[in-house]
Amino acid sequence: MKIARVAGTVVSTFNAPIFDHQRLLLCDYLTPGGEATGDYVIAVDVVDAGAGETVLILDEGTGARQIMGEEVAPIRAVIVGIIDEIDA
Amino acid sequence: MHLGRVIGTVVATERTPDLDGVKFLIVQPLTRDLKDRGRPVIAADGVAMAGPGELIYFVGSREAAQAMPEPFVPVDHAVVGIVDQLTVDPLPRKRKAKK
Numbered sequence: 001m002k003i004a005r006v007a008g009t010v011v012s013t014f015n016a017p018i019f020d021h022q023r024l025l026l027c028d029y030l031t032p033g034g035e036a037t038g039d040y041v042i043a044v045d046v047v048d049a050g051a052g053e054t055v056l057i058l059d060e061g062t063g064a065r066q067i068m069g070e071e072v073a074p075i076r077a078v079i080v081g082i083i084d085e086i087d088a
Numbered sequence: 089m090h091l092g093r094v095i096g097t098v099v100a101t102e103r104t105p106d107l108d109g110v111k112f113l114i115v116q117p118l119t120r121d122l123k124d125r126g127r128p129v130i131a132a133d134g135v136a137m138a139g140p141g142e143l144i145y146f147v148g149s150r151e152a153a154q155a156m157p158e159p160f161v162p163v164d165h166a167v168v169g170i171v172d173q174l175t176v177d178p179l180p181r182k183r184k185a186k187k
């Protein structure tokens with residue numbers, strides 16, 4: 001899993017069915033020290049993360065589908081936690 | 089998933105039978121600020137709606153095939169959504185001091 005900061009939202013009408021009624025957030029990956037790495041990911045939010053929050057991202061398909069309760073779906077990145085504190 | 093811009097289409101008549109009916113798009117991967125990032129990739133159109141010029145998001149690797157009606161197909165990138173609206177905060181230069 002990776003640390004990221006929620007930087008924005010992505011809204012789409014035409015998408016794969018798995019993304020219907022899901023919030024897609026654009027997240028910047030961070031180093032443990034809190035600096036942006038320059039890389040980003042668009043992830044499904046299942047924990048109600050807000051803008052600017054530091055979150056935990058799972059970027060792995062099987063685990064993502066397990067969370068979404070689907071056996072077959074084109075999904076990989078999911079926000080699985082909101083980080084309160086990093087001690088690095 | 090990452091943002092991308094559809095910059096063209098690819099037609100291949102001779103193809104593995106698993107790929108029948110699959111539409112191929114040339115997608116330029118983008119950064120969060122919509123600048124070009126790396127080389128374009130050929131992605132299957134998982135929404136069957138995307139066309140040149142559109143801002144989309146796509147998924148790579150094994151998950152791409154699962155965007156197709158038949159999930160066991162040789163596809164490594166797939167467009168899975170068309171972006172209607174994108175809001176992105178500017179990237180902060182330095183992180184604020186820890187509380």
